[in-house]
Amino acid sequence: MVGTLFTLAPILVFSTLVIGFISILLPKYLKKLNINATNRVSVANNRFLNTIAKWGSGLGELKRYHAKKIFPRVIATSSSKLEDSEINKMRIITFSQFIQGIVDVMGRVIVPLIAGILYFEGKIKFGAIVTASYFANDIFNSLWDFSNNINLLNSSYDLRSKITNLTKIQPEPTDKKDPDKVKLIRSINLVKKFTDGDKIEYPDICIKKGEHILLTGVSGCGKSTFIKLLLGIEKPSEGEIQYRNSENQDIIPDFDRIGYIAQDVTLFPSSIKNNITMFNARLNSEVDKILEKVDLDLSVKEIESVIKPDNIVLSGGQKQKIVLAREIIDPKSIIFLDEPTSAIDTIATTKILKVISELPSTIIMIAHNLTPEQKATFDREIHLFKKGSDENDNI
Incomplete structure (x- = not known):
């Protein structure tokens, strides 16, 4: 046509x-x-x-x-x-x-x-x-x-x-290293920006292998976000996080092999024992000793009882003790703890912190209102401030 x-x-x-x-x-x-x-x-x-x-x-x-x-x-x-x-x-x-x-x-x-x-x-x-x-x-x-x-x-x-x-599958790095190879964790010019226009600017922080760090600061200063940045859960808007080995080379750690307790604890619909051992039968014999260390008094029947997600009768403190026992029974070389004792009484918290202080792991723990005795179980404290306040201390 x-x-x-x-x-x-x-x-x-x-x-x-x-x-x-x-x-x-x-x-x-x-x-x-x-x-x-x-x-x-x-x-x-x-x-x-x-x-x-x-x-x-x-x-x-x-x-x-x-x-x-x-x-x-x-x-x-x-x-x-x-x-x-x-x-x-x-x-x-x-x-x-x-x-x-x-x-x-x-x-x-x-x-x-x-x-x-x-x-x-x-x-x-x-x-x-x-x-x-x-x-x-x-x-x-x-x-x-x-x-x-x-x-x-x-x-x-x-x-x-x-x-x-959001749905794009990012290729996993093929050269992930055992976190035990990490000798130094460092943040440089780290900034996290949010969609509402707010942003968090972090000080340069350096943490050596085996150090136990207490991370404190007012609400909203970015403590939990900092741990998520370290874990790769969140991505920095600016700056970088470095994991370095003994040769001072940058390496990518296997984040799945880093211990992490979030504020919202994760429990599975299985026995309390399995929630502690994470289904690793070789750790079963250690459960009783670990329960004593975290000050969780349970009978044999209770240890074997199944946790029902839709009807959990455990208190907030008991839940935290279970996930703390999970980390302590088979400790990773790097452990990040986000207010793991917020629902636990002072006496039990002191006991648990002393147990944690004996771990050879590199530990960063977020906590509020610890006593001087409890703070003394850490090597040092890093206190973060909100933007516009004084400079961050003790880094």
């Missing part, structure tokens, strides 16, 4: 190509508009879900204080913002379709119009007008569908990129 039309009147093909080219280019210029609209919906949806999660988890507390009426108001406010963002997105999509429609109509009208002018000038036959009309209708109908689909795809470009990055 194009060849036939071109032989009849090249201007018909030329005008079709020009308008078609404009139609194809339009999604590129509308891309940012569509992306921003979709991103606003995504942000509003995320905030809405966070609102439900945060307020929903405290619904029982609201009822106890006869303040449950606030819940639907908060949800309504958040949902209205989500609704507004959805309406705005539809407005942008409609606008894009309108602009695309103008070009589509131009193509469907102008090409037959030019053919009509050429007919009255005697340059083409009447059949060419019909051919041009069918040609324009087919071409611009396809371009209409194509351009609208491109607009929809473009609107989710940022989201698809984020999802791709």
Whole structure:
């Protein structure tokens, strides 16, 4: 059809190509508009879900204080913002379709119009007008569908990129070393930035093999984040973390072989014994001694009892003692502890810290409100400050 039309009147093909080219280019210029609209919906949806999660988890507390009426108001406010963002997105999509429609109509009208002018000038036959009309209708109908689909795809470009990055499988380094080879841990110009614009700037810290470090500081100064950076769970925004061997060479430790107790302890639906030994039968004979060291008084029956995640009767302190026993029974060469005794009484904490002080491991432990006697079990204390306060001490 194009060849036939071109032989009849090249201007018909030329005008079709020009308008078609404009139609194809339009999604590129509308891309940012569509992306921003979709991103606003995504942000509003995320905030809405966070609102439900945060307020929903405290619904029982609201009822106890006869303040449950606030819940639907908060949800309504958040949902209205989500609704507004959805309406705005539809407005942008409609606008894009309108602009695309103008070009589509131009193509469907102008090409037959030019053919009509050429007919009255005697340059083409009447059949060419019909051919041009069918040609324009087919071409611009396809371009209409194509351009609208491109607009929809473009609107989710940022989201698809984020999802791709999140689901991308990063190749594991093949040269991971035994953490026992680490002789020095060092942070240099370390900065962690967050999506809300906040950031944490860390002092340069150097920790030698076998040192027991107490990490303290006010809430929000980045203690837990620092440990996650050391473990590779979080990535630095600036600066670097170095693990060095005895030859002063940078190495990549096997993070799976580094001991770590997070604030939220992890217990498995198995016996307390298995939760301590981590299913390593050769450690079974050590369980009783370890339980005594962490001041956890349990009968043989209780040790063999299965922990049920949906009905855990253990106290917060007992849970912490179990995971502490897990680390102590088979200690790793490097251990990071994030407030592991926060739910344990002072006397038991002192006893446990003395046991930890006897471990040959390199240890970094986060803790609050320790007594002078308890602090004395560490080699030194590193105190972190929030941005804007005095410089960090004792590093």
